[in-house]
Amino acid sequence: MKMDFTKKYTGYYWLSDKQEPECVENGHIEPKLFADGQNPFVIEAQLLSDTESVSVRYCDGKYIEVITPCSEFASETAQEYISLRLGDHKLKFVQLWQEDEDNFCCGMKTLIPGRMVFVGFA
Numbered sequence: 001m002k003m004d005f006t007k008k009y010t011g012y013y014w015l016s017d018k019q020e021p022e023c024v025e026n027g028h029i030e031p032k033l034f035a036d037g038q039n040p041f042v043i044e045a046q047l048l049s050d051t052e053s054v055s056v057r058y059c060d061g062k063y064i065e066v067i068t069p070c071s072e073f074a075s076e077t078a079q080e081y082i083s084l085r086l087g088d089h090k091l092k093f094v095q096l097w098q099e100d101e102d103n104f105c106c107g108m109k110t111l112i113p114g115r116m117v118f119v120g121f122a
Contacts, residue, residue, distance in 0.1 A: 005031045078092040
């Protein structure tokens with residue numbers, strides 16, 4: 001994992017043997033949670049530090065990790081989403097956009113939706 005475990009994070013992680021995710025608010029994440037062969041394992045995690053947003057998914061025995069520096073979404077407007085299993089926490093995400101040449105627009109560049117980035121709790 002490339003995630004920096006020395007940083008403090010806000011967000012959640014969901015263990016495979018739990019019915020609900022565990023919330024973290026400005027706390028450290030234990031590296032052993034993401035160890036290979038760990039059981040229970042983290043199914044998914046959405047975490048935000050002061051410098052980056054980290055999204056983790058467990059797929060086919062491997063962790064897929066996407067780290068987005070805060071500079072990429074600092075000026076974007078966040079959308080709030082209600083969570084069914086995080087109590088009173090509302091999740092905030094930013095939609096990133098990417099340029100792509102559109103053959104239907106004479107090859108001009110257009111913006112298409114990119115990934116959603118977790119930016120904390122509301």
